[in-house]
Amino acid sequence: MAGTKITLEQVRHVARLARLELSPQDEDRLRADMDEMLAYVDKLNELDTSNVAPTTQVGEAGTPMRDDVVTNQPAAAAMLANAPLRDRDYFKVPKIIE
């Protein structure tokens, strides 16, 4: 990855993956910023990590278990209170299926 240079096409591809609309100015600035950051993180390649396991968990090992019991109550009104657009007890969105 040494010498990686991010192209505008890559910036646009990543923006699509991230669901971010970018203005042409955004694209230029982000291309430069990402280039600088990626050049900086290249220093990690000074380290031989071929025999190092990645960190996958920081806290204590294991998953806590509990009984599968319902403890909360239906709260549709509270959940819908922040809806940007609603129709009765539904979140309203643009038409998805023609």
Place this chain on the structure above:
Amino acid sequence: MASGLNNLTIAEASAKLRAREITATNLTRDCLDRIAAAEPKLHAFITVCEKEALDQARAADTRLAAGNAPALCGIPLGIKDIYATKGVRTTCASRILENFVPPFDATVIERLRAEGAVFVGKTNLDEFAMGSSTENSAFGPTLNPHDTERVSGGSSGGSAAAVAAHECLGSLGTDTGGSIREPASFCGVVGIKPTYSRVSRYGVIAYASSLDQVGPFTKSVRDAAILLQTLAGKDVCDSTCSARPVPDYELALTGDVKGLRIGVPREFFVEGMQPEVEKSVRSALKNYESLGASTVEISLPHTGYAIAAYYLVATAEASANLARYDGIRYGLRANAEDNIALYETTRAQGFGAEVKRRIMLGTFALSAGYYDAYYLKGQKVRTLIRNDFERAFEKCDLIVTPVAPATAFKIGEKMNDPLTMYLSDIFTISVNLAGLPGMAMPCGHDSNNLPIGMQLIAPPFAEETILRAGDAFERTGAFKSRSPVV
């Protein structure tokens, strides 16, 4: 500075409240008066909850009158605007959540409420906790109470400034790469990031889930112990939260550090750091030696790689965590013809520049063809950094370092250079990568009267060692914090 009740520590106020020498209502009024006077100069709060706070204070007074009230009953606190607070707007300093009113309380808020704590307001932060100066807040920066031309630090700058300026007696922050410790250092207060998993994060808006941790800001180490007591402990709503019993933190404050082995990492005293910072921390180490502790030079050889590893891991996690802000169920929604355009324009309008920068870098680090070279590499280097600490703690019980290479910088100084801004977290970030507890506390001033902070780092779940050592230093009176100018 006026001699209002707001200048008390939590321990002092709690004793006076329970002895009925003062009332929670008067204490809260003094904090609200101070807020009204200081806010035009500081902007530590996004939302001030005057009415709610006075209602809570009256309820606390009733409870205090009945006797046997808990330690935090009637204590006015500031809450970083990243905690879900039922019925009180929670913005995360972002346009995308500008009008979001959570239908529930974060677990730690629920616990504080149960003790009768008073919430005076929601404090300012860098948008989604992404930043080191609070300049990334969509609602404008928080200024440093010691010099209003300078930053308060970040991301929990509002919480740090509010305590430093006596707008409240304590506050809550969060720390992903230094977001409690760096602002505590810049503002001259105590701030502790507990061990990863020590405190529940349920209801805390997520930035980077393998790094985020909740913690308090206070005026003294004893107050930090008191607040942490209520915050720490198992929560069924957060499966990452440890079930380990919570020790009595105040019992750890014995003042005795005889025989304590303090490690001093050579990589943390680097070329280019402000000489006064090194001098203050070295002088604190001398103080510990005079108290009977010993110091030993240690090495954390991968320190120089921590920021690079962090900006891959943290941004990758952020890109996933922030995928939920899509304009469908809550928050800002842009007008658009179809769903994809709705997501894309909502997020373009709702997120600020730094948030977009991190989402982009994180999405890239996780994307097909780049995952191994970036994200996985970052997680492997993280293992090396954790191993460094494990080895170091074979030789010592506590590590003492500066919190930051320099004191608070000027507003705007680093805004145009993200990488330079990221480098201000060089001494705090590795602690998050390793999941360790770390505390910042004042240990000096520079020639501009700006606070200098030292960082105390311990093995996992050894918060007691940190608190004991911090409290012992405070008791020597070797260093006395100056009052803020605001």
